[in-house]
Amino acid sequence: DRVIDLVYNNYMFLNDAALDVNPLLLSFLSAAAGGYIVHLIYVQRITTRSILDRLFATFCFYVKRLPIIRGLIQESMDTADQSIKVMIHKNDSSRDWLTTLPAGPMSRQDILLRSVQYDNRENSGLYAREKPDFLNGRVSGAVFNLEQDLEELRTYKGLFGQYAFSNPLWPQCFPGLRRMEAEVTKMVITMLNGGPECSGTMTAGGSMSIHQAILAYRNRAIKKGILFPEIILPSSAHIAFFKAAEMFGLAIRQIAVPEDTFVVRPADVKAAINSNTACIVGSAPNYPFGTVDPIEELGQIGLKYDVPLHVDACCGGFLIPFFADEQVPFDFRVPGVSSISADTHKYGLAPKGSSVIAFASKELRRFTYFTGANWQGGIYASPTIEGSRNGSAIAVTWGAMLYHGEDAYKNSAEAVRATTRAIREGIRGMEGMQLMGEGDICIVAWRNSIVDDYALSELMERRGFVLSPLQFPKGCHLMVTPMHTKGDFVGTFLAAMEKAIADLKKNPKSVTGGTCAFYGGTVNLPDRDIVKDLASIYLDNVYEFPPETSR
Ligand SMILES: *Cc1c(COP(=O)(O)O)cnc(C)c1O
Numbered sequence: 001d002r003v004i005d006l007v008y009n010n011y012m013f014l015n016d017a018a019l020d021v022n023p024l025l026l027s028f029l030s031a032a033a034g035g036y037i038v039h040l041i042y043v044q045r046i047t048t049r050s051i052l053d054r055l056f057a058t059f060c061f062y063v064k065r066l067p068i069i070r071g072l073i074q075e076s077m078d079t080a081d082q083s084i085k086v087m088i089h090k091n092d093s094s095r096d097w098l099t100t101l102p103a104g105p106m107s108r109q110d111i112l113l114r115s116v117q118y119d120n121r122e123n124s125g126l127y128a129r130e131k132p133d134f135l136n137g138r139v140s141g142a143v144f145n146l147e148q149d150l151e152e153l154r155t156y157k158g159l160f161g162q163y164a165f166s167n168p169l170w171p172q173c174f175p176g177l178r179r180m181e182a183e184v185t186k187m188v189i190t191m192l193n194g195g196p197e198c199s200g201t202m203t204a205g206g207s208m209s210i211h212q213a214i215l216a217y218r219n220r221a222i223k224k225g226i227l228f229p230e231i232i233l234p235s236s237a238h239i240a241f242f243k244a245a246e247m248f249g250l251a252i253r254q255i256a257v258p259e260d261t262f263v264v265r266p267a268d269v270k271a272a273i274n275s276n277t278a279c280i281v282g283s284a285p286n287y288p289f290g291t292v293d294p295i296e297e298l299g300q301i302g303l304k305y306d307v308p309l310h311v312d313a314c315c316g317g318f319l320i321p322f323f324a325d326e327q328v329p330f331d332f333r334v335p336g337v338s339s340i341s342a343d344t345h346k347y348g349l350a351p352k353g354s355s356v357i358a359f360a361s362k363e364l365r366r367f368t369y370f371t372g373a374n375w376q377g378g379i380y381a382s383p384t385i386e387g388s389r390n391g392s393a394i395a396v397t398w399g400a401m402l403y404h405g406e407d408a409y410k411n412s413a414e415a416v417r418a419t420t421r422a423i424r425e426g427i428r429g430m431e432g433m434q435l436m437g438e439g440d441i442c443i444v445a446w447r448n449s450i451v452d453d454y455a456l457s458e459l460m461e462r463r464g465f466v467l468s469p470l471q472f473p474k475g476c477h478l479m480v481t482p483m484h485t486k487g488d489f490v491g492t493f494l495a496a497m498e499k500a501i502a503d504l505k506k507n508p509k510s511v512t513g514g515t516c517a518f519y520g521g522t523v524n525l526p527d528r529d530i531v532k533d534l535a536s537i538y539l540d541n542v543y544e545f546p547p548e549t550s551r
Pocket residue numbers: 205206207208238240283285286287312313314315343355
């Protein structure tokens with residue numbers, strides 16, 4: 001009763017007070033307040049960050065504007081900038097960086113010589129340490145083709161020569177290219193057990209394939225009348241989904257994967273579905289941990305709520321279909337799967353710059369098209385976000401698929417899986433090691449309870465093995481490529497790990513700098529905008545010339 005009294009009295013009081021206000025002003029203020037609330041809701045809906053996250057970021061933004069704090073932050077950023085410069089440029093002994101066009105033509109020999117010089121160990125400034133020996137398996141992921149088969153390389157050279165100037169935006173000029181893109185897409189769809197109702201396009205890479213899928217589902221949602229479409233995303237999904245959501249203005253509902261299996265729980269996905277859901281996502285396997293989400297259960301959820309399911313098989317797309325024995329359900333045979341991304345430029349072994357996005361129907365692909373009917377330049381249609389595209393990427397991908405054929409992909413897939421399993425079992429037996437998930441397709445992820453994970457990565461890097469650090473939770477992974485299946489990589493790697501753990505255990509503080517300093521320093525920073533700034537400083541420096549002093 002007292003509460004009601006209180007509310008009533010105050011209501012009356014406010015009501016009386018309002019009588020004194022000019023009615024026009026009052027209605028204007030109410031309209032403005034309403035508009036502002038709608039604006040807040042809208043901003044909240046199209047951002048990929050939660051309310052708390054944004055409130056905290058706003059708080060940090062103002063704190064960072066206090067003169068003292070601003071000075072301190074600027075100082076740290078300058079220090080970071082300096083150390084990144086040292087890392088990228090210090091050992092760069094190259095001179096005469098080009099800032100202007102050469103006045104006259106340069107000869108073929110000079111151009112080719114220059115390009116060889118740019119890339120060799122002594123001159124390449126991109127790597128402060130020795131350039132990692134990626135062709136001998138010293139880097140996680142990154143490159144996939146062994147690049148040793150001269151006949152294969154000659155095939156790509158020939159195709160590039162023939163198609164270097166082609167443009168698939170003009171099928172009438174390049175009918176051969178049109179056919180190649182149709183064939184590559186179809187071969188991938190068949191490989192993924194899709195039928196004649198399926199469709200797809202080639203894209204520039206895994207991230208672009210994911211962008212195409214998210215674009216399709218956003219447009220589908222908008223057509224269904226959803227104003228603020230959302231993606232339901234396992235926390236283990238690739239960063240490209242966050243990029244696509246940011247680019248296309250979708251909100252993300254992130255589902256944390258449990259820290260024992262590192263596989264998303266279907267019940268959590270189901271609970272997150274609402275009337276704004278544009279699509280759900282599963283990975284086969286995911287990038288951080290190499291585990292495969294329960295695609296069959298996710299498909300059932302998708303069917304039940306009429307929500308499309310995208311399967312990210314950027315990694316698994318050219319591996320899982322070629323395993324002889326047990327099948328991992330992930331392709332178009334699984335009811336409810338609406339699209340799959342599969343990277344021709346990863347385990348498809350093609351030169352970089354190509355991937356395929358496959359849809360379960362022709363209608364879904366339609367949602368990725370851009371068409372313009374009223375442009376002064378004419379009626380326009382493009383299947384992907386790009387306009388003109390280079391036909392050479394299509395031609396060499398087509399060449400790679402024909403050159404390898406099913407047998408080579410089978411051999412390579414089995415070798416990658418056998419290596420992954422051997423490394424996983426080796427790691428499992430090491431001191432303090434805990435596997436992050438039981439992935440056995442192409443990625444092994446681990447954390448260590450005795451030594452610091454980032455110090456371990458850094459020490460391994462100093463000893464020639466570049467691994468990928470993971471965060472939230474802290475850990476590290478190795479993506480096994482055909483490079484790692486050669487010789488006794490497994491033995492060498494496991495011995496190096498064993499030794500690194502032992503050395504670190506003896507002397508935990510011996511390793512500082514590099515990965516250890518960067519991740520060790522940033523992982524506990526609550527203000528993630530600072531971390532984003534640091535990442536931008538890195539990118540800035542990639543485009544920098546070596547400092548004047550060293551030139
Ligand atoms: C590599 C990868 C991607 C992104 O591919 P890019 O070709 O680097 O754009 C997406 N998802 C997974 C699982 C990947 O491994």
